[in-house]
Amino acid sequence: MPSEFTVRVNGALVSVSAGATVAVAMVIAGQPCRNSVMGEPRGPLCGMGICFECRAVVNGIPHSRTCQLLCEPDMEVKTDE
Amino acid sequence: MNNYSREQFDVLVVGGGPAGIAAAVRAAESGVRVGVVDENVVPGGQIWRGGPSEGPHSSDASSWLLRLKKAGVIVLCGKRVFHHPEAGVIMAEGLDDVWELSYRNLVLATGARERFLPFPGWTLPNVMGAGGLQALVKSGLPAQGKRVVVAGTGPLLLAVAAYLRQHGAEIPLICEQTSWRRLARFGMSLMSHPGKITQGLQLKRDIAGVPFEANSWIIAAHGEKALEGVTVSHAGRTGVIKCDYLACGFHLVPNTELAILLGCRTRNGYVQVNDLQQTTVEGILCAGEPTGIGGVDLALIEGQIAGLAATGRTSEAQALFPKRERFRRFARLLDATFCLRSELRSLPSPDTLICRCEDVPYSRLREHTSWRSAKLHTRCGMGPCQGRICGPATQFLFKWNPDSVRPPLFPARVELLAAQPQSIPEVTGEIQ
Amino acid sequence: MSKETYDVVIVGAGIVGAACADVFATRGLRVVVVDRDVVGSGATAAGMGHIVVMDDSDAQFALTNYSQRLWHELRPDLPEDVEYEQSGTIWVGADEEEMAEVHRKREYYQKRGVAVEVMDVCHLKEAEPNLRDGLAGGLLVPGDAVLYPPCAARFLITRAQQRGAKLRLGASVVQISEGSVRLSDGQEVAGGIIVNAAGANAAELTAGIDVKKRKGHLVITDRYPGFLRHQLVELGYLKSAHSVSRDSVAFNVQPRRTGQILIGSSRQYGAEHKEVDQVMLARMVRRAQEYMPALGSMSAVRVWTGFRAATPDKLPLIGPCPGYKSVFLATGHEGLGITTSLGTAKLLVDQVTGSKPEIAVEPYLPSRTAKEYAHA
Numbered sequence: 001m002p003s004e005f006t007v008r009v010n011g012a013l014v015s016v017s018a019g020a021t022v023a024v025a026m027v028i029a030g031q032p033c034r035n036s037v038m039g040e041p042r043g044p045l046c047g048m049g050i051c052f053e054c055r056a057v058v059n060g061i062p063h064s065r066t067c068q069l070l071c072e073p074d075m076e077v078k079t080d081e
Numbered sequence: 082m083n084n085y086s087r088e089q090f091d092v093l094v095v096g097g098g099p100a101g102i103a104a105a106v107r108a109a110e111s112g113v114r115v116g117v118v119d120e121n122v123v124p125g126g127q128i129w130r131g132g133p134s135e136g137p138h139s140s141d142a143s144s145w146l147l148r149l150k151k152a153g154v155i156v157l158c159g160k161r162v163f164h165h166p167e168a169g170v171i172m173a174e175g176l177d178d179v180w181e182l183s184y185r186n187l188v189l190a191t192g193a194r195e196r197f198l199p200f201p202g203w204t205l206p207n208v209m210g211a212g213g214l215q216a217l218v219k220s221g222l223p224a225q226g227k228r229v230v231v232a233g234t235g236p237l238l239l240a241v242a243a244y245l246r247q248h249g250a251e252i253p254l255i256c257e258q259t260s261w262r263r264l265a266r267f268g269m270s271l272m273s274h275p276g277k278i279t280q281g282l283q284l285k286r287d288i289a290g291v292p293f294e295a296n297s298w299i300i301a302a303h304g305e306k307a308l309e310g311v312t313v314s315h316a317g318r319t320g321v322i323k324c325d326y327l328a329c330g331f332h333l334v335p336n337t338e339l340a341i342l343l344g345c346r347t348r349n350g351y352v353q354v355n356d357l358q359q360t361t362v363e364g365i366l367c368a369g370e371p372t373g374i375g376g377v378d379l380a381l382i383e384g385q386i387a388g389l390a391a392t393g394r395t396s397e398a399q400a401l402f403p404k405r406e407r408f409r410r411f412a413r414l415l416d417a418t419f420c421l422r423s424e425l426r427s428l429p430s431p432d433t434l435i436c437r438c439e440d441v442p443y444s445r446l447r448e449h450t451s452w453r454s455a456k457l458h459t460r461c462g463m464g465p466c467q468g469r470i471c472g473p474a475t476q477f478l479f480k481w482n483p484d485s486v487r488p489p490l491f492p493a494r495v496e497l498l499a500a501q502p503q504s505i506p507e508v509t510g511e512i513q
Numbered sequence: 514m515s516k517e518t519y520d521v522v523i524v525g526a527g528i529v530g531a532a533c534a535d536v537f538a539t540r541g542l543r544v545v546v547v548d549r550d551v552v553g554s555g556a557t558a559a560g561m562g563h564i565v566v567m568d569d570s571d572a573q574f575a576l577t578n579y580s581q582r583l584w585h586e587l588r589p590d591l592p593e594d595v596e597y598e599q600s601g602t603i604w605v606g607a608d609e610e611e612m613a614e615v616h617r618k619r620e621y622y623q624k625r626g627v628a629v630e631v632m633d634v635c636h637l638k639e640a641e642p643n644l645r646d647g648l649a650g651g652l653l654v655p656g657d658a659v660l661y662p663p664c665a666a667r668f669l670i671t672r673a674q675q676r677g678a679k680l681r682l683g684a685s686v687v688q689i690s691e692g693s694v695r696l697s698d699g700q701e702v703a704g705g706i707i708v709n710a711a712g713a714n715a716a717e718l719t720a721g722i723d724v725k726k727r728k729g730h731l732v733i734t735d736r737y738p739g740f741l742r743h744q745l746v747e748l749g750y751l752k753s754a755h756s757v758s759r760d761s762v763a764f765n766v767q768p769r770r771t772g773q774i775l776i777g778s779s780r781q782y783g784a785e786h787k788e789v790d791q792v793m794l795a796r797m798v799r800r801a802q803e804y805m806p807a808l809g810s811m812s813a814v815r816v817w818t819g820f821r822a823a824t825p826d827k828l829p830l831i832g833p834c835p836g837y838k839s840v841f842l843a844t845g846h847e848g849l850g851i852t853t854s855l856g857t858a859k860l861l862v863d864q865v866t867g868s869k870p871e872i873a874v875e876p877y878l879p880s881r882t883a884k885e886y887a888h889a
Contacts, residue, residue: 020221027222030307032206037440037771041306043206045437045470047213047220048127049120049161050194052465052492053437063465063492063735063812067217068120069176166791450682454551457558457663458594465735465814488789488816492735495776496809498816499798501791 007075022066022077023047023054033066034080041079056080084178085500088155090116092391093184095162095171095339098126099142099377100369101190102149103384104391108188109152111392117154118173118182120161124149126192127212128377130219145381157182163493165342169364170502174493181502186364186391189340189352190384193333193370195237196473198421199435199443200428202302202311203329211241211330218248225249228324230311232256232299234419235332236376243287245328252288253322256297256313258331259419264295267418274411276378300428302327332419334473335371341486350476357390357398358383366391375412382408426478435478436471438464443478452481465492519545519679521865522694522704524686524718526550527557528662528851529843530710531669532858538676540862545702546670546678547694549685553666556712556850559819561731561767561775562665563744564658564852565602568621572828572876577849578627579872580856581656587855594664596770602657602744603632603640605764605804606649611748615652622654629654643740643807659744659767662851686711689718692839706865707840713820715844719834722879724845727823728781730794735812738772747804762797764804776801776808778848780821789816821847829853831860831877841865842879 006013007022009029016025023044026033032041033054044054049068057078058064066077092108094101097119109115117124129142149156160173160180171187173180195210202208209217211231218224229250231242234257242252257264271277297315302308310323340352345360345367347353352367354360360367368387369380382405389398429435431444439460449455452462452475461475462468462483472483489498521537523530526548537544548554564584568574584597591597606612615631622629630653632640637651674680685697693703709719713726747764760781767775779793794816802809824830824845834840841864843857860877863870875881 017221021217024217024221027207027217032306036204036437040204040434040440041206042204042437043307044209044217045197045213046195046210047216048194049491050466051213051437051470055465061810062737067220070122451551453554457551457553458667463815465812467815489813492812492814494809495732495734495798495811495813496802498732498813499795499802499809501795 001073005071005073007071007073007077009077010079016071020071022056022058022064022069022071022075025071025077026054026056026066032079085181086178087181087183088116089183090114090155090185092116092186092188092388093118093171093182094188094190096126096190096192096369097121097124097156097158098128098190098192098369098380099145100192100380100384100387101126101188102145103381104188104190104366104368104388105154106145106148106152107385107388108392109154111394113392115152115154116157116182117149118157118160118162118180120159122159124156124158127216130216141377141381161491162339163489163491163497165488166500166502172497172500174497179497179500181500184364186366187343188384188387188391189343189345189360189365189367189371190369190380190387191336191339191371193335193374194469195330196332196334196477197329197470198331198425198428198477199433199474200299200301201430201433202304202308204434204437205302205304205308206306207304207308207325208302208327208329211237211328213330214326214328215241215244218245227251227326228253229326229328230254230256230299230313230322230324231328232297232311232313233330233332234258234421235330236415236419237330237332239284239288241328242291243284246288246291252291253324254313255288255291255293256299256315257293257295258298258422258425259295261295263418267414270414274407277411298425299327299329331421331425333370333374335374337371338469338486338490340365340367340371342488342490356402357395358387359390373409373412374415375408376415379405379408379412421477429478435474436461436464438466438471441471446475446479453484455481456484467491516693516701516703517545518703519543520705521545521708522547522702522706523708523710524689524694525555525710525712526552526666526670526680526682527555527710527712528553528666528669528854529712529846529857530708531666531673532854533708533710533843533861534673534678535669536858536862538673538678540866544673544678545681545704546673547681547684547686547696547702549683551682552670552680553663555714556819556821557662557666559729559731559817560662560848560851561765561777562660562662562851563602563767564660565744565849566622566627566654566657567849568618569827573849574621574625575872576829576853576856576877578625580853581658583855583859584658584852585656591660591665592668594661595668596661596664597658598660598770599656599658600743600768601653601655602746603637604652604654604748605637605644605745606651606748608649612649614748615650618652627654628656641742641745643805644745645804645806648804653743657744659769660851661769665851686718689840691837705839708843708861709834709840710843712844712846712850713822715822715842719840719842721836722830722834722842722844723825724822724830725782726785726820727847728779728784728790728818728820729777729848730779730789730797730816730818732776732794732798732813732816734774734776734808735814736772737774737811740772740807741766741768741774743768745804760793762793762800764800766801766805766808773814774808774811782823787818789818822850823847826881829857829877830879831857832864832874832879835880
């Protein structure tokens, strides 16, 4: 894996270092990980896989916990609706 | 189902932080089959968490991680324990695999998580846990040039502030809710813990020049789509500070869910253990934060005692008791110093969300008299975090006691619930 | 010790007790509801909340159909959090044999004025694209609905309270006797009539009634809006649900308004402990995956169990308890308590007040099983 690569967050390319989690890519992109039940934007809170606020759609899989998931080149990430 | 594996251990350790590593290393000395299962990518737990922007670990961490490597322990990382299908078996889920782990002795070293308390705006993106933001920076989030207010309570705040600063963040303020009086008493008591003083002095150098206020807490976070600033209360006055991130945590809550699922008794929120770290369930031991929040030194000692006890080396375990007692005194000191002030109970406004999974506001919870009633009628705590965030918050706000723990321990793929442990006979006959 | 006195003491604040309290209070009676826990915390909390017309027997049809009508009438008054959705039920036919049952069922329902629609395999696939290929068809019952039972119970209790009913939670009834109940703290609560609406625990309080615990498991997923649109039940359900002695599982899934999916169902006798039974859970989940393979990769948030109150003839006990003058029963609803709670309450209050019931009460009278005993 290259030491720097890009992933796509809600359509926009974001450059990350190898070893960065998907949650990190989303925070760098300034995109919410998910929209809450009432439609509020949410981002990571606990950073350790407990709070489930960082759930997003990763390569088509909804509710993926992005703080526990490493970025891979060309990953497609979207805000979980 | 993808990749179904089975493993059997004489001693299985859940959690690869300091307590778990110490337990596994000491147990493996007896030559028995020892395994560690941990949900993170690499062992080390939250405190020794590595990552791409990380330098070398502290010397303690390096030496224990090396010992683990050499001990012949089977380490299963990236696997999260989600189920206890029958006595002597737990199940763990990986990204595309599932493990059925049987054990003779089980050591629970499940660590702790941050306590979060709700205030208006706490659900905005970029309001994070103190440990949470640190974990994100450790896994690659650039902190350079970011303004970060650090707030809440506990020794973690200073460590996080120092860490963020090393990584280029500007810390306009650290707000500690406890009083100067308590902090001073804490400082005096440290005299009997020389190791802690050294750590403290190092920390002090790392955060030299960073404004620090006691008797101070966040009363609101502001922003349109993400955090833009916070309102801070200090000595009866309030002020607004602009910032990019708020790193906010109110000390720690033990992860006792697995212990409860396994039937271990708890007392005052902690897993009940005897001198040898044995729980009330035969063959199950517990070490580290779930038995009392005491930090890494206590965790290492308790882990060793558990590892020794699990392999019958009782007298060696007993030799560590005095050391453990010393660190336990420190744990009690932490509790007394950083206990939460009652003003924090009045921070939520009626529309402040308490349960972030299900968006349940304070006003809907107020009318309930118990956690169970609130859960059933408002769905508070029924989302995927299963009450791990709002449970401790409502315990503080309303003095509710969280109820029983149900499988799966963490949300897990539906198909994994259909897994049948080997020892359970396949049911023959028709389905209907 | 002073004794509280009411016209009606209802034991159990589940959906049945709540519905009874609502109707009794409406008729102007002084009511108290006593529960050891909180409102809707037993089978009401554990069940799915399916408002369904069933035709296992004529009596079952009469009560479920009557009750469903009452739910439809109540609908405008239900608050948001009851999450009432008229999603309809599809009885899924897997093969030609089950399609024969689809046609039989259609005729039965239509004859009695219940709207139904036979679906061929294309129509079924269109309605529920996530069902597996190779099924035969189904029967759509569009009038069936789903709701969130604990909030429905709470709504009924709150309405009863607004009409003067009293609610005593955290009060454990240890004994029901003629004209009064005794609480665990020794206190007595007296009433002109006592209603045992304690669900699966009813037999612990009234000796001699044949209500057994029938354990069930449910799984709930995270939110997947649009994945599932109707309550889906396999047609084998009728056979399995009413096999009175064997443990069984059936494909039975429900879309919640939240986008979450409830996955059921299992039935077990003689299992008294609340813990999840891995064998049953595994069988139940496999069965669901057989019908809807994509369920397998969904995130399961929680698994739990509960106890249905089962009777030998699969009909509830509604009416005076044999051998007592003042004790009435409202229990034994098995898996249909949410649906039939409203009908139960009406039939009970009609018997107590001597009004003419809208459907015949005889099939549900507790004395029927007492007779069976006499002959046994």
